[in-house]
Amino acid sequence: MADTATATAKRTVKFIIKRQEKPDAAPYTEEFEIPYRPNMNVISALMEIQRNPVKADGAKTTPVVWESNCLEEVCGACSMVINGKPRQACSALIDKLEQPVRVEPMSTFPVVRDLVINRERMFNALKKVKAWIPIDGTYDLGPGPRMAETKRQWAYELSKCMTCGVCLEACPNVNDRSSFIGPAPISQVRLFNAHPTGEMNAHERLEALMEDESGIEGCGNSQNCVRSCPKGIPLTTSIAAINRDTTKHMFKRWLSF
Amino acid sequence: MKGNSFYARKIHSLLGVIPLGLFIIEHALTNYSAFEHGKEGFVDSVKGLHGLPLIFFLELFVIWLPILFHGVYGLYLAFTSNYNTGRYSYGRNWAFALQRITGVITFVFVAWHIWQTRVQVALGNTTNEEIGQHMHNIVTQPVYFTIYFIAVLAAVFHFANGLWAFLVAWGITVGPRAQRVSSKICMGIFAIVSVLFLLSLFAFRSDEFAAAQTAVVGLLG
Numbered sequence: 063m064a065d066t067a068t069a070t071a072k073r074t075v076k077f078i079i080k081r082q083e084k085p086d087a088a089p090y091t092e093e094f095e096i097p098y099r100p101n102m103n104v105i106s107a108l109m110e111i112q113r114n115p116v117k118a119d120g121a122k123t124t125p126v127v128w129e130s131n132c133l134e135e136v137c138g139a140c141s142m143v144i145n146g147k148p149r150q151a152c153s154a155l156i157d158k159l160e161q162p163v164r165v166e167p168m169s170t171f172p173v174v175r176d177l178v179i180n181r182e183r184m185f186n187a188l189k190k191v192k193a194w195i196p197i198d199g200t201y202d203l204g205p206g207p208r209m210a211e212t213k214r215q216w217a218y219e220l221s222k223c224m225t226c227g228v229c230l231e232a233c234p235n236v237n238d239r240s241s242f243i244g245p246a247p248i249s250q251v252r253l254f255n256a257h258p259t260g261e262m263n264a265h266e267r268l269e270a271l272m273e274d275e276s277g278i279e280g281c282g283n284s285q286n287c288v289r290s291c292p293k294g295i296p297l298t299t300s301i302a303a304i305n306r307d308t309t310k311h312m313f314k315r316w317l318s319f
Numbered sequence: 320m321k322g323n324s325f326y327a328r329k330i331h332s333l334l335g336v337i338p339l340g341l342f343i344i345e346h347a348l349t350n351y352s353a354f355e356h357g358k359e360g361f362v363d364s365v366k367g368l369h370g371l372p373l374i375f376f377l378e379l380f381v382i383w384l385p386i387l388f389h390g391v392y393g394l395y396l397a398f399t400s401n402y403n404t405g406r407y408s409y410g411r412n413w414a415f416a417l418q419r420i421t422g423v424i425t426f427v428f429v430a431w432h433i434w435q436t437r438v439q440v441a442l443g444n445t446t447n448e449e450i451g452q453h454m455h456n457i458v459t460q461p462v463y464f465t466i467y468f469i470a471v472l473a474a475v476f477h478f479a480n481g482l483w484a485f486l487v488a489w490g491i492t493v494g495p496r497a498q499r500v501s502s503k504i505c506m507g508i509f510a511i512v513s514v515l516f517l518l519s520l521f522a523f524r525s526d527e528f529a530a531a532q533t534a535v536v537g538l539l540g
Contacts, residue, residue: 146406232407234415240399272325279328282400283484284415286407298487299494306490312329 073098075107076118076162079126081176089173092126093118093162104144104151104165105130108177128177135292138226141168142177148231150292151177168231184225187247191270195260207258220253220300222293229287229297235280242280243271245287249300255307268311271304278304331392332488334385335481342382343478347512350519353451358527361451369447390426397423418480421473428470455528458520471516479509 077094095118096110105128112125130140133152140151143166145159156163171179197203209217223246230236230244251267254260271277278301287297349368353361371377397419404416435457439445445453458464483505486492492501522528 232403234401234403234412235399237399237401273323275324277325279325279488281488282396282415282418283411283487284407284409285411286403286409289407289409296495298498302487302490302493302498304490305488306493308325309329309490312325 075102075156077107077111078162078164079111079176080164080166081126082167082173084175085172092123098156100157102156104142104154104156104159104163105133105140107156107163108151126177127175129179136224138181138224141179141226141228141231142166143168143231148228148290150226150228153292168227170231170233170236171227179227181225181227184227184230184244184246187243188225188250190243190276191247191251191267192263193247193250193254193267195254195257196263197259209256209258213256217253217256219293220249220256220295223249223253223295224293226292228290228292232286232290234284234286235282240280241276243276243278245281245297245301248278248281248304249295249297252300252303255304264307265311268304268308272308272312278308281305327392328396329488331389331396332485334389335478336485338381339385339389340478340482343474344512347475347515347519350522351515352519353528354518354522357522358451361522362448365447365450386429390429393422394426414480414483418477418484421477421480424470424473425477428466428474432470451523451528454523455525458523459529464520464524467520468517471520472513475513475516476509479505479512482508 074095075098077096078091079094080089080091082089094111094116096107096114099106108126108128115123115125117123128140128142128151130152131137132139135150135153138150141148142151143149143164144151144154145164148168151165165177167173167177167179171181171183174180197206225246227246229246233242233244235242236244248271251271255264255267281301283298285298288295288299291297349364350361352364356363368374400415400419402416402419404412436445436450436453439453440447440450458467483492483498483502486501487498492498
């Protein structure tokens with residue numbers, strides 16, 4: 063028993079973390095070596111660094127800053143690049159990661175500090191495409207139309223999107239030279255246009271994706287998004303389906319004038 | 320860049336297939352006649368094409384202007400993309416990167432190829448009847464042959480993979496199965512059209528196409 067405890071105490075996990083003091087500061091890397099504990103994830107490792115902010119070479123440093131909430135891969139707050147791939151730190155188990163574990167912020171988004179990024183552009187995109195169902199009014203509108211069960215089943219998959227930003231990080235067309243809105247909001251347009259009440263405003267969401275330069279046309283079909291989505295959302299199917307809808311809408315508008 | 324890029328991108332996508340995709344197939348078939356029927360057949364094919372009514376306007380609206388728009392806007396698109404095949408080495412991401420790389424190669428090659436052939440005809444340095452000999456003189460030089468070999472593969476890949484992307488961009492192939500099947504068909508098109516072009520490149524290297532040139536040299540000598 064005592065032997066096992068010593069063996070566990072001796073085991074360590076190496077981390078190489080990309081850090082940044084403030085939004086406009088230059089990034090730098092720091093190495094950490096922390097004691098191994100069974101069933102660790104990247105978040106618990108970051109907590110250990112927070113408790114004892116000492117680098118691998120023994121020098122003291124500031125604690126690494128990160129964001130996290132749910133710790134069960136449903137909120138999207140702890141998204142970061144771990145060993146080269148964007149994912150949630152809470153579901154990144156140390157036992158399944160190659161060491162040293164390389165942790166970086168998702169650089170598609172503005173870095174606030176260390177691993178904390180600003181995902182505001184995703185929420186702005188949801189506002190732009192009106193990713194909601196307008197039912198507010200001055201009187202009770204009564205119950206809406208029913209949704210077919212078969213439709214509800216695939217639409218539910220789209221509703222799993224947690225705005226984590228992984229698909230935007232993986233997309234080669236989301237960058238500072240292009241204003242492409244990214245895969246996630248396009249899939250949300252498909253979700254809300256599939257809803258029987260949401261469908262009543264379908265044209266507004268389609269037009270939001272057609273009307274200025276940051277719409278659906280920025281997709282270049284690299285399909286990294288669908289491979290990267292932690293929730294397994296069929297993003298490329300959503301994009302192609304909305305391609306079909308925007309194309310139809312384009313012809314419909316031309317021919318109605 | 321401010322403004323609406325939805326329509327620009329849609330026109331770019333459409334022009335790539337109609338007329339440019341159709342033109343590249345027509346070009347492959349015409350060249351292939353050099354392999355299938357030799358010099359006679361090739362000269363007849365070229366004569367047939369240039370005997371079409373309103374040939375200048377056909378060339379202008381079906382070839383030159385579409386290439387200009389598709390090429391220049393395509394260069395801009397290639398510039399606005401990142402290339403991350405190192406981090407995401409999936410087949411489709413490679414196709415995405417190759418689509419842009421082959422697009423740039425094709426644009427440069429087409430400009431040079433038009434200069435070397437169509438512009439030389441316009442300048443009176445060669446004629447439509449002698450274009451076969453003209454090509455023979457070009458592709459018998461190893462450097463030019465290598466350039467043509469690579470550029471033809473790049474151009475045909477760009478067309479075939481672009482056709483796959485066209486089907487997605489216009490919402491024709493939506494689901495993963497449809498997109499898988501269409502990618503197999505498009506790669507089949509890539510193989511067939513490439514073979515047509517490469518066989519004609521080899522045909523142009525044959526002595527048959529050298530004949531008239533030696534005759535001219537003989538006259539001059």
